[in-house]
Structure formats: C-alpha cells, structure tokens
Amino acid sequence: MLRPWPSGAVRVLCRVNRPFLARPQANPARFPSTRSLQSAATDRVPLRKQLKQEAKALKAQKKLRKESEEASRQDWELTVGVEIHAQLDTEAKLFSRAPTSTSDTPNSNVALFDLAFPGSQPEFQAATLLPALRAAIALNCQIQPVSRFDRKHYFYQDQPAGYQITQYYEPFARNGYVDLLDYDGIAPEDGGRVRVDIKQVQLEQDTAKSQEYPPATQLLDFNRVSHPLIEIITMPQIHTPATAAACVRKLQAILLACGAVTTGMEMGGLRADVNVSIRRRGEAPGQHRYDGIGGLGQRTEIKNLSSFKAVEDAIVAEKNRQIAVLESGGVIEGETRGWTIGSTETRRLRGKEGAVDYRYMPDPDISPLVIGEDLISSLTESLPTSPDSLVTQLTGAEYGLSIEDAKPLIELDDGARLEYYQDVVDILQSLHPDQDPQTHAALTRMAGNWVLHELGGLLTKADRAWDDTIVPARALADLVDHLQQKRITGSIAKQVLAAVFDGDRRPVPRLLEEDNLLLRPMSREEYVALAETVLAQRPEMVEQIRSKNQLGKMGWFLGQMMRLGEKGRVEAPKAQEVLQELILGKQ
Template sequence: MLRPLARGAVRSLCSQCRRIAPIHHDNHPRIPLRHLQTSTSPDRVPLRKQLKQDAKALKAQKRQRKESEEASRQEWELTVGVEIHAQLDTAAKLFSRAPTSSTDAPNSNVALFDLAFPGSQPEFQAATLLPALRAAIALHCQIQPVSRFDRKHYFYQDQPAGYQITQYYEPFARHGYVDLFDYDGIAPEDGDRVRVDIKQVQLEQDTAKSQEYPPSTQLLDFNRVSHPLIEVISMPQIHSPATAAACVRKLQSILQACGAVTTGMELGGLRVDVNVSVRRRDEAPGQHAYDGIEGLGQRTEIKNLSSFKAVEDAIVAEKNRQIALLESGGVVEGETRGWTIGSTETRKLRGKEGAVDYRYMPDPDIPPLIIGEDLIAHLEQALPSSPDALVAMLVGPEYGLPIEDAKPLIELDDGARLEYYQDVVDILRPLQADQDDKKVARVAGNWVLHELGGLLTKTDRAWDAAIVPAQALAHIVDQLQRKRITGPTAKQVLAAVFDGDRRPVPQLLEEDNLLLRPLSREEYVALAQAALALNPGMVEQIRTKNQLGKLGWFVGQMMRAGEKGRVEAPKAEEILRELILDEP
C-alpha cells in the first residue's frame, strides 16, 4: 500500500536506481496514483492460492507419471534379477584367524593372507560355514555335499591379491526360493503372492573398504578384506520395481531372522546389485538367455545399491532409459552402471565383464568343502522361525493381530520388539483371565507399538526393553482395562515409568492418587450443563444440523473442568447425548 509523502508527493519504484523515489524524480515522468496502485495487481497471487496451485500441479504430475508407468508396463516387459552380498555374523575372517570387528581402528585386524603377503596361505575357518548354512536352509536351498572355491581375477586397489576367492562353478547351495506376499509390499499387478527362485548361494571374501578424499586421495581399510560373505543370486523372474525392492527386503529379513548376518542395508552389512532388461510384449522374444531363461532383452547391471528405495528408484530409471533408447532406434549395451541416491538416471561405469574377463579358475590352495548330512539336520532342527511363520502366528488364533501390527513387531529392532511384546502378553493374560485372549493381545500390541513406540520416537531413543519393563506395561494395561484408571492417566503413568520411575505400578497409582474415583451421575450432569450453558450456539447446531462430531469438543470441556483423571469420556458423551438429543 502506498504511503503519502509531504506536500502530496507520491513515491514509485525507479527501475534504473532500484529504489523508491518521488514521481518528480528527474529521470521519470509523473505517474497517476491509480496506475501505481493497480499496475502490479494482475501478477500478484495470494499465498493460499499459490499453494493450492502447486499442490494441484504436483498431483497432476504424479497422476501423469502413474499413467505413463501403466502404459509402459502394458507395452514393455521388465525383467529383474537381484544379487545380494551379505556379511556373515562370524568372529573370524573366511581364510584367516583375524577378527571381523568393524569398529576397531583401520587396518588393525589384518592377517598376512588378507594383504596377499608373499608365501601366506589361506586357512579356511570352519565356523564361518555355520551362518552360511543357516541362510541357505532358510532359503529352502539344496545343500551340496561337495563344493569348491574359485579365483575371480580383477585388478583393483581394494583387492590386494588381484583376485577374489568365491564359489562360481560349484557353490555350496543351489535351487532355493523366496515367497513374497502382498503384505511384503509387492506390486499390485503381481497379485497376492510371487515366488522368486534362488539360483545359488555362494561363499566369498569381501574386499577392502575405500574412503575417497577429493581431489586425489583415497584411503584403504583392510579390516574388511576376507570378511565372510554370502552372495544370494536370484533368477530373473521379477517384473516390477516394487516387487524387486520387496524381494530384497524379504531376503534381508530372512537372513536376519536366522542369525546369518551382522547388519542390514542401513549399516552397510548388505549390498545389492540388480540386473535389468526390457523387451516389447508384442514382438518376438529377445535374443538373450540368462540363467536358463530364454527370450530376454539385453541386460545391464546396477552395482552397490544401499537401500530399498535405491533398488526401486534405480530399476525405474534404468527401465525408462532402456525403453527410451530402444524407441529411438538405439541398442542397449551390456554394461555395468551406477546409481546415486537422489538422481533420476543411472550412469555408465564400465563395460560388462563376463566369465572370460574374470578368468575364473579353481583355487589350487583350498581343498574341497565337504558338508555332512548330520550337520545340515542339526541346523535345520535348531533354525529359528521364519518371518512368514511369525506373521502367521501373530495374525492367527493365538494373537489375532492385524497384519499392520504384526509386520512391524517382527521387523523392528531385529526381533527384540516381538520378544518384548510376547512377554507383555504372557504377563497380561493371567491378569485378564476373564477377557478374550485375542482382545488382550490386540490391546497389548497397540501399547507396545504406538504408545511406547511413540515415546521412543519423540525422545529419539533406541529400543531397550529395560526402559519400560514388560511387567510394568502389563500392569498399566491391566489397570486401564479394569477401568481403575483412565486412558490419559495410563499414558501419564507410562511416561513416568519411561522417564525412570521404578515404583511398582500399583504403588505409583496409590501414592500419586491416580486411581479412578468414579463421578456420580449428578456430577456428570452438572459438568455437562455448565459446558452447554457456555456454548448455546454449538448446542443448537448439534440439535438442528445433526453435527454430532461437536460432542467430542464438549467432552473435552468436561474433562478439563472436572477433577483430573475422574471424567470418563464414554460416560461424559452419554450424558451429553441425553441432555442435547434426549437419547436414553
């Protein structure tokens, strides 16, 4: 808004000197006030309108992308295979007795063989085989009685010997599978269930860890050299990016559940490569065959993906790149590509190597690996429950949880949250012997996941079952279910225990005067009438326009006006309905 100046002068914006000046500035003609007031108004957009326009544009962009993806899916067939490299949970390295700790000082856990010191020999550590076998059994693989190690030759600074020891020709496990369900997050077009076959699981050694310091410095930590890995290679049977990400997520959960691996993708203990190819659905089958599957398009490999989102995003980007290339008359080259988080395109790293390039050969220094049937039988018997078995247990008759609660209980904190939940239920059920077991289990799940989980999130604390002992939480829920305390009081007590109050819950409730002393009907009526008298207009809206949602506001007023912890929301609403709507 323009402000008048002394002697009736008016200021305008001088475009040359970029300051506000009187209109009698020497370089500018006089401009009528009405022109100054309206000249910029057509370009001025209110903030709220701009935000709505931006949201509408973003929604249209997402819709267009979805429609484009759908059209692309109808015309082109995407095929994906995944390769997972997972660090095994072992004390020693694969071919030396050096420890595998990743938290020690750089280059402090290194044996002579890890550095390819002349004359040093590999010493296979038999204990490293145990987590690898658990992983293969959990993936329903056929364990091979005899397997052998090979040398995969390539020259790079993170591989001091000039070759990696792996199992290319005769791996220790073959022909497994992983089942993916709709609750695992597979693409809707894939239905309720997808089975992805596992071609093989092989043992191999990890490389050194590289740390770049631009422009020209690169440091190497050889602690990771020869850390035992398994490589899980799937068949190229996946046809959507979401299902590929779900497959990686499921494989990680299986490997963690059976105690095979150290950490997941988030901490670098699991790395993923994906092989991507496309072909037109209405054309003759492609000329390429991978792992015995005929008729595929030329594949490319995307290396070292480090998150589930990166897996999905990189596949989408590479699929779009290949389709655009083929539609323009180009040819997809077999090559290795990279992906940077946040980017929209994959980038070429190098031409794709094959078996000939790696010059695979049997390692002459390592004897065959022979695995007895008695060991396999023992590990099968001792194997923990699989994630799918745990889901079936939690949603089944024993607990009756919805899948939305079952999944996070299994996935959070490497299973520790599930164990805690089961402890709470085991303590709570005898206390609530007169209640349905499923109801008790569902209420416990809500408090473990949402109420206690919310406090952990709010305070940014890591999970620790000792923060709120299972017995304390069970007693809080029991007191609430028996209506000895209100919901707000239960949350207040949980927060007190969370903050370190270690008094037994019954003692805490008694000493802090938190036990519910129910109000009489007359007291409820008095509180309700006082709240209604202050807001007659809202009362009329409820009566004439049936705006029942506003009853909750009056309930809140009654709870604030009443003695803390004594007003029960259901009873308060019941009285309000009687007074406003004449309902019994």
Template structure:
C-alpha cells in the same frame, strides 16, 4: 487520473522535443519532460515488482499443486509403460558374514581397527602364501541359506574369478561360480512387506544360488590422483545371494532386498545391514514388449528377455527402487527412439534421476573362471544341516502369522514393528506382558479377555514407545517392567482407572517411581470414583450451551466426528480421572442426537 496522465505523457513529451521557443522556456519544459520520464519509469518499475511478488502462502500452494501434478503425470506414464513394456529384474546381494576370522586366513575381521592392521600374508597376495579355509565361517553362511529355504549341496567347490583392479591384490577373487554350497531357494513377499499393488497379495521369488566368496579391499579416493587402500576388508567372508529374474516392479525389488536383509539379521548370519555398509545389492534390469514370444529378442536379448544391464553397489532400499525406475525409463526411451540397449555395467548416485555408464558388461569369458587349485572341495554333512535347522529362530512370516492369530489378535500395523524393533527384544517384552495380563485376568469373563493381546500391543508400541521417543532413549525392558505394565492394563480393563489416568501412572513409573502399582494408585488417590448420570448430564449440557454452532453442525450436517471434541471438553471440565469417555459419548449422543440411553 494517473492513468490518464500516463496515456497523455508520451504525446506531450514528443511535442516538447519539437518546441521552438526561447532558450529559457525550452530548458524549463525539458526539465519537466525529464522529470516526467523519471516518474513514468518509477511507476512502471513499481508495477512490475507488484506483479512479480507472490505471497508465500500462494507460492507454497502453487508448489504443492505442481508437485501433485508431476506425481500424477509420473503415475500416468508408469501405467502407460506397464501396458506396453514388461520390466524384469534379478538381484545379486553381497552380505558380510558375522565371523571373527576371514574366509581364507586367520586375520580378524574387525572393521573398526586401524587401516591395514588385520592383514595376513595371503590377504596381500604375498608370494608363496596359500589360502586356508576357516571352517567357522561356514556356519553363518549355512544359517542364511537354510533360512532362505535353499538346498544345501553336500559337495561344493571354489573358483577363481579373474579381474585386475587395485582392490584385489591376487588379480582374482575366490568365489563359488560353478558349484555353490546352496541352490534352489525362495523367498515369499507379502503386501505388508511393501510389494507393488499390481503384484497382488503375495509373490514368490526364486533364489538361484547362494555362494561363498571373499571381499575386496576398501578403497578411498582423494582427487585428483591419489587412492588409498585398506586391506583389512580383503577376504572378509561374504555370501552372494542370486535371485531368479522374476521381479517385475521396482517396489517389489526393494521389498525383496529389505526382507532378505531382515532374514539374514534374524538368524545372526550378518554383521550389519545396508545402512552401515554390511550389505550391498547389484540389480540386473531388462525390458521387453509385452506379448512377445520367447526366443531371441528383437533388440538383442536372449531367452525371451530384453538385453540386461547391471547397476552396481546400491547401498539403500530407496536406491534400489529409484535406480530400477531410472534404468527402465532409459531403456524404454532408447528402444522407442530406434536404438539398441547395450549390455553394460552402470552406476547410480543417490539423488540422481539417471544411471550412468561405467564399463562394458563382462561375461563368463572375460572373468576366465577356473577351479581354484589351492582349495579342496567343501564337504558339508547332513547332520550339521539338520542341527542348524533345528536351532534357527522362528521366521518373521511365522511370527507375523502368530501375532495376527486369535491368541494375540494384532493388526499387521502392530505385528510388523514388534518383530522388527530391537532385534526381537520388544516382541519378547510384549509376550511377557500378555502372559502376565492373562494370569491377572483369570477371574474375568473369557470374552472380555479376547482383546488383551491387542490392548497390550497398543501400550507396548504406542504409549511406552511414545515415552521412549520423547525422552530420546533406547529400548530398556527394565525401565517399566512387564509386570508393572500388565498391572496398569489390568486396572484399565477392570475399569478401576481411566485411560488418561493409566497414561499418567505409566509416565510416573517411566520416570522412576518404584512403588507397586496398587500402592501407587491408593496413595495418589487415582482409583476411579464413577460419576453419576446426573454429573455426566451436567457436564454435557455445559459444553453444549457454550458451543451451539457445533451442536447444529452435528445435527444438520451429521458431523459426528465433533462429538469427540465435546467428550474432550467434558474430560477437561470434570474432575481429573473421573470422566469415562464412553459414558460421556453416550450422554452426548442422547442429548444432541436423541439416541436412546
């Protein structure tokens, strides 16, 4: 009826405007017309608002669908670009060495002190001051180079790299451009390191050289025109690690930086990682069409590679990956539109989708490299290299291989966290637990002892780790001793307590219960008193009778996952700590599926 009136109203209104009757009648009809117009407008507004309103659940669903479609399109674009264009990446990593003194002065390297409080005359380029190489700074640099499988050069020299910027008071940076102290290393990356699937299970990235150099001052900008300088960081010892241009995917580039950082930290070569500013990465990015012959690239590159650009000062692994993707896409767009990629230095801001131009790329001529006349050659004896090589910790790759071997039997998902957490402290604790557990289980069948390493890994990482996370506490090996945890696992293996009871006992020890595990189990009456078959059948029949629809779904649709739910019901219904999950599952399969006992 309302729709019929709305359809008729415009015609009625037009006729009202043409009325030629007495004034009172006209005013009356005009008032009706005005009221009709207001009604029409209010109905139209309400209709529009109802059309614009979308329920939140539908909005979220549409948003998720849109995001999924965007990711699909991005993957498709990536695959299409990979078929036509080849990406090549080389990385330069600058890492602050873990030393007490600076590279060329005796000033302290502490970055937590007041600005400009740890500064020697040479750090300020005071006239007449000379660099004095601090020998202890060489030791962490050598550990890093050895861990990266580099050849240590018996003789190396320092050079001056000239540029004029306020963070470098000398007007040059002392580095090792021509004759670095280490060359020809490599790093192996595996699928568990996070390399791209298209790179296979393993890829080896060559390391061209590792060189010593001094850091620059720390600058802090205060727009519009003020900039403050802290010279505490000047001459802090750095190593620059230069990889070969052998990386062809953004994910593998990020994995490379991540693993190099882990290696440097494991051999105590660096102060901090990327997250605290102790490690920075520059990436060199170039593309070329696949199948092009080596030689001069049609777009200006040399040696078969496209013209490279450098992205400076990337401060996170995600930034490395995202910046490479953005720069690759930019270069492809330039070339496909008939342009030329220029050699330049570019920047990246976290959260951005594009790199930005900073300046034209400087070359060897621009920096006017020259040997530093104030520093003698650096001579490294092979006896020192041999001694440092012997004292290096086991590499992370060797540790992963050891943990995945038969003696421990851990999956890669558990092996990697054990190595990475708490700088190896969790791994030492885990090994102590396994050793104690093996001694406790000596009277058991050797076949039964085969899974002890895996069981211990689960308890150390997930059960004990979960309690630490829930309590928001850092790692403390004394909170639950390795002896106590091994005894808890031993009781589970011997089937003297159930898994839920073991978790309860672990929680009690975690909260400060100092009683020995056997005493705690006795006094709390937690030792398993096995149920009879009849008890299990009674519990199972009760759960089955209360949930006939789920039973039918298991039988008709083979939804075996629902058996776990029934097991949970039986454990909740039965006496606490007495229902064993395996026995409950077997009884349920017998009653519901007719499987033989």
C-alpha cells in the same frame, strides 16, 4: 477585455522558447473510449483466478503426459533379478583367524593373508559355514555335499591379492526359493503371492572398506577384508519395482530371523545389486539369455543399493531410461550403473564384465568343502521360526494381532521388539492364568498397540534406539493390565508410561497408588453436571450440532469435559455418551 490580477496574487511569468505544437489526434487503439474501457473491465480476469486457471491447466497437461507415458510403458515388460551380499555373523574371518569386528581401530584386525602377504596361505574357518548353512536352509535350498572355491580376478585397491575368493562354479547351495505374499508389499498387479526362485547361494570374502577424500586421497581399512559373505542370486523372475524391493526386504527378514547375519541393510550389513532388462510385449523374444531364462532384453546391473527405497527407485529410473533409449531408436548396452539416493537417473560406471573378464579359476590352495547330512539335519531341526510362520502365529488365536501390527513387530530392531512384546504377553498371562479367550485376545492386542505405538512414539520423540530396559516388560504389562481392568484412564496410562520412560523406577501399582492416579469412577449425576457446564459455554455450537448435524464439533465439548473434570476420573466413552444424550437426545 483583460481582467486585472486579484489583489495580493503572485504573478509568475514563464517564457516558452519552443514553438507551439498542435496536440496529436488520439489513437483509438492506444486511447480506448470510455465504452471500450467498461467492456474490458467486465472481461478482465483477476490475477489470482488467472494463476489458478494456469496452474490447473498445467496440472491437467502433466497428467495427460504422465498417462501417455504410462500407456507407453505398458507396452514394455520389465524383468529384474536380485543379488544380495550379506555379512555373516561370525567371530573369525573366512580364511584367517583375525576377528571380524569392523568398529575397531582401522587396520587393527588384519592377518597376513588378508593383506596378500607373500607366502601366506588361506585357512578356512569351519565355524563360518554354520550361519551360511542356516541361511541356505531357511531359503529352501538344496545343500550340495561337495562345493569348491574359485578365484575371481580383478584389479582394484580394495582387493590386495588381485582376486576375490568366491564360489562361482560349485556353490554350497542351489535351487532355493522365497515366497512373497501380499503383506510383504508386492505390487497389486502381481496378485497375492509371488515365488522367486534362488539360483544359488555362495560363500565369498568381502573386500576392504574405501573412504575417499577428494581430490586425490583414498583411505583403506582392511579390517573388512575376508569378512565372510554369502551371495544370494535370484532368477530373473520379478516384473515390478515394488515386488523387487519386497523381495530384498523379505530376504533380509529371513536372514535376520535365522541368525545368519550381523545387521540389515540400514546398518550396512547387507547390500543389493539388481539386474534390469526390458522387452516390448508381443514382439519376437529378445536374443539374450540369463540364468537359463531366454528371450530377454539386454540387461544392465545397478550396484550397491543400500536401502529398500533405493532398490525400487533405481529400478524405476533404469526402466524409464531403457524405454526412452529404445523408443528413440537406440540400443541398450550391457553395463554396470550406479545410483545415488535422491537422484532420478542411474549413471554409467563401466562396461559390464562377464565371466571371461574375471578369468574364474579353481583356487588351488583351498580344499573342497564336504558337508554331511547329519549337520544339515541338526541345523534344520534347530532353525528358528520363519517370518511367515511368525506372522501366522501372531495373527492367530494365540495373539490375535492384525497384520499391520504383526509385521512391524517382526521387522523392528532385528526381532528385539517382538521378544519384548512376547515377554509382556507372558507376564499378562501369568497375572490372569484362567482368563477367557476373549479377554486374553483383548489384552494381547492392547499390549501390541502399546509396544508399537505408545512406547514406539516415545522412542521416536526422544530419538533413542530400542532398549528393553528403558521401560521394563513388567512395568508395561502392569500398565496394560490396569488399563484393561479400567483401574486407570487412557490419559493416565500415557502419563505413567512417560514417567517410567523418563526414569521413574517405582513399580507401576505403587506409582499409581502414591500419586493418587487410580480411577475413582464418577456417578452419572457428576457426568451430567459437568456436561451441562461445558454446553453452557457455547450454546451456538450446540445449536449447530442439532440443526446442521455438525457432529465433528462434539469433540470440542468432549475435550473440555476431559480438561475441566477431576484428573484421572473422566472416562471418555461415558462422557461422549452423556454429551450425545444431552445434545441429540440419544439414550
């Protein structure tokens, strides 16, 4: 029976022009049942959890691979030798009277001999020998009474003569050594001390400075030609990358301390080359022999490393490369390789030249160097204190610094930071000449902290180089003295230091008086009242500290007391003591 359309309804007729198709039978695999859907829902892993599990598995995989690689590398012994090229601190060049300043207009400090002008002759400048001798003496070398210069031949645009003058066969210094201690940053597996022997120290001339402008332009500045260099060649006795970097760092510190060089590695005054070889432990010794040490693997040389980190990273990369080559059945080639900061691999530059390739020959135009014992004795007696002796002095009774503070003081700013610190200590001692040893030790340690960390932090934040006139030593000494005698609080001291750093040249005692910054001690009653006011702000936090021992939240209340209290009057130790008493009942 047909039912009529409801009144007012709109009838839509749709004509279908295709035959009726029977509905296909449902595929259970494609259309799961309700029960199977419920089961899948219980087995489903949330995406976030799945990603976390995958990341964890990948990390574990990488760890296993790294441990496997490390275990493989333990089968190999690394051997490293270091060559240091350092610019000597001299006014004239090695073989001409042209000045050594490299910051002047390019090619403005050049003599005819520097350009290999036909007919020009080398004139050895005797004064250039003095810093070289200081360096060799500081490195415990035997000074040779007679030494000679040789020509090292190679053809490159930075060397107009076609050869470099150096001392290959008879250098002026031999058989030195440098001791590396644990605080120098040597690898833990090397123990507390490593002695690295120095084969020789030789004088040589620097080359021109090259600047490339791709694709085909190269500019040359001959101001640097014949700048006096010393080359320090160590024996291949280093077996870890960290110790190799520590060796370069220690050599630089010694050269700077004895006044032999212009600047350090960071400013381009020192460059390092490293010779790297490996051999499998327990197997028959290799066939190669370097500098009197036999049984080594084939070495490669990595040239012109310009930072301590680059030294360590380049050695690690080259070690891994050589292991991979040997474990895959390959052979290490003797070659010169390069390193780019931020890279993970060394790159081939050229085949390794040998003595035959350079065609060394005695220079016929330069007389032998004859060095008298009286000169050596005079320089030895006037040699400045060595870095190791300075560490001993700074960590001893006179200053009482930790090794963590002593090392940076010696190394920062070519020793200028250490001189400033010693000036501050001398002023503090003059203020209290009769102070007891305990008070003196507290003052010297506090002065070290403020020179290194507080003043150093302001310099870093302002991105300014070290300058002892920014905060005069007298100003910092007065500040430390007031702080140690509890005439000001730590926060006020930092405020005053920042003011002096920004140019306030009032004497510190007057500045404190005029700005009403001297400490007016609070009574115990004032501390208690202030603490009770702060505790009332967060009673729930007080309960958490008491019931759950969440002592870290005590710092919030201390900060509030320092903020709400009268400026310069709240002393943090006393405020902390009152808080502990009121919250925990500790007297």
